[in-house]
Amino acid sequence: MLSIQSKWRYLFMFLGIQLVVMALLSREGYQKRVTYFIRIFRKPDATGRNHTTPVVVGGDVYANLSQLSRARGHEDGMAYCPRTSPLIGGPIHVSFPSGLTLREVEKKNPLVVRGGRYRPPDCLARHRTAIIIPHRHREHHLKFLLYYLHPFLQRQQLHYGIYVIHQAGNYTFNRAKLMNVGFQEAMKEEDWDCLFFHDVDLIPEDDRNTYICDGNPKHAAIAMDKFGYKLPYKMYFGGVSALTPLHYLKMNGFPNNYWGWGGEDDDIGARVSLAGMYITRPSLKVGRYKMIKHVLDKGNDRNPKRFNMLAKTRQTWKLDGMNTAEFEIISRQHLPLYTNITVNIGTEAGLHPPPQPPPKDAGKPANRQSNVPAEMAAKEKQQQ
Numbered sequence: 001m002l003s004i005q006s007k008w009r010y011l012f013m014f015l016g017i018q019l020v021v022m023a024l025l026s027r028e029g030y031q032k033r034v035t036y037f038i039r040i041f042r043k044p045d046a047t048g049r050n051h052t053t054p055v056v057v058g059g060d061v062y063a064n065l066s067q068l069s070r071a072r073g074h075e076d077g078m079a080y081c082p083r084t085s086p087l088i089g090g091p092i093h094v095s096f097p098s099g100l101t102l103r104e105v106e107k108k109n110p111l112v113v114r115g116g117r118y119r120p121p122d123c124l125a126r127h128r129t130a131i132i133i134p135h136r137h138r139e140h141h142l143k144f145l146l147y148y149l150h151p152f153l154q155r156q157q158l159h160y161g162i163y164v165i166h167q168a169g170n171y172t173f174n175r176a177k178l179m180n181v182g183f184q185e186a187m188k189e190e191d192w193d194c195l196f197f198h199d200v201d202l203i204p205e206d207d208r209n210t211y212i213c214d215g216n217p218k219h220a221a222i223a224m225d226k227f228g229y230k231l232p233y234k235m236y237f238g239g240v241s242a243l244t245p246l247h248y249l250k251m252n253g254f255p256n257n258y259w260g261w262g263g264e265d266d267d268i269g270a271r272v273s274l275a276g277m278y279i280t281r282p283s284l285k286v287g288r289y290k291m292i293k294h295v296l297d298k299g300n301d302r303n304p305k306r307f308n309m310l311a312k313t314r315q316t317w318k319l320d321g322m323n324t325a326e327f328e329i330i331s332r333q334h335l336p337l338y339t340n341i342t343v344n345i346g347t348e349a350g351l352h353p354p355p356q357p358p359p360k361d362a363g364k365p366a367n368r369q370s371n372v373p374a375e376m377a378a379k380e381k382q383q384q
């Protein structure tokens with residue numbers, strides 16, 4: 001039998017252990033530890049999977065959509081779609097089968113109409129989203145993006161349109177200027193309430209990552225396989241981002257003078273805060289993307305001036321942007337799966353520059369300034 005004294009001893013020991021556990025839990029990483037403990041005690045669900053375990057295999061992005069083709073056509077007085085779409089299924093399985101053709105993508109999306117437009121057939125969409133894709137010589141990636149994006153957006157019951165902004169000619173690529181073109185041309189066609197600026201090679205892996213705008217500019221591609229499904233740094237704004245027309249106007253759109261790879265995404269991120277807004281993001285669990293593997297394109301070499309330019313965004317953002325974007329549309333085609341806009345965006349020397357010898361600094365190493373945030377440099381290293 002235990003004496004009263006040893007009872008007290010056990011009680012103190014027990015309290016002491018509790019104190020240590022509480023101290024451990026309350027330190028940094030509290031949430032992680034709590035989740036860890038909860039996971040231990042939670043029973044696996046019917047699929048044998050823990051709810052908190054990262055999902056490795058997702059569902060077919062075309063599941064849930066077949067019944068839509070049997071729905072009735074558009075009618076007056078149709079009710080609004082529910083706030084959360086019943087078609088949303090969560091994680092999506094993404095792979096890149098060889099031999100996929102655009103014709104097959106068309107067949108799988110019978111309700112998409114010319115120009116790559118869609119409206120839910122059985123309810124009135126609450127949101128109108130345009131997808132803007134800067135593009136040149138990436139038809140192979142575009143095909144996969146269309147294959148995944150169309151059903152992804154349909155599952156979200158959006159009224160949407162897909163625009164591919166194709167840079168004409170072989171001069172150095174300019175992603176941000178193409179997005180300025182995309183914004184202006186898309187808004188001419190419809191009263192979109194949200195624009196998603198979307199790299200051609202990023203495939204969303206979870207349809208709870210809804211393609212609608214927030215009160216502030218949204219960075220959607222928060223967790224990419226190429227960065228180990230983590231945000232590379234706090235101000236990162238590359239890959240996929242979403243702005244309302246008002247956000248876009250407030251930040252004077254995007255810069256026009258980042259020719260070649262890099263820097264423009266950070267300039268755009270800086271504009272968000274310079275215009276008095278902040279970046280919102282979905283959760284790491286939902287904002288997941290797979291990037292189709294590729295090397296740096298011909299005609300899109302690293303921009304050696306990017307760090308110097310980035311250091312001056314504060315002075316330049318009001319002078320260079322949507323108010324100074326000069327371009328000429330060469331063609332506009334309403335294709336079955338997207339609207340293709342081919343555009344001449346010119347060169348640093350203007351829209352119709354006289355023929356010139358190659359620039360003096362071509363081939364020189366990049367001018368890395370000491371004020372480059374270490375985190376950006378780390379991102380670039382990862383991208384090599």
Ligand code: UD2
Binds near residue numbers: 240263
């Ligand atoms: C990163 C960013 C991207 C952008 C870029 C620097 C990610 C996932 N993305 O992409 O948002 O900031 O760095 O400029 O971190 N493109 C063409 N044809 C070309 C060149 C580019 O279509 O010849 C388009 C295409 O939509 C592509 C995008 O521009 O996805 C970005 O270019 P990238 O994929 O070569 O660059 P990446 O993956 O390093």
Ligand code: MN
Binds near residue numbers: 201291
């Ligand atoms: Mn890429």
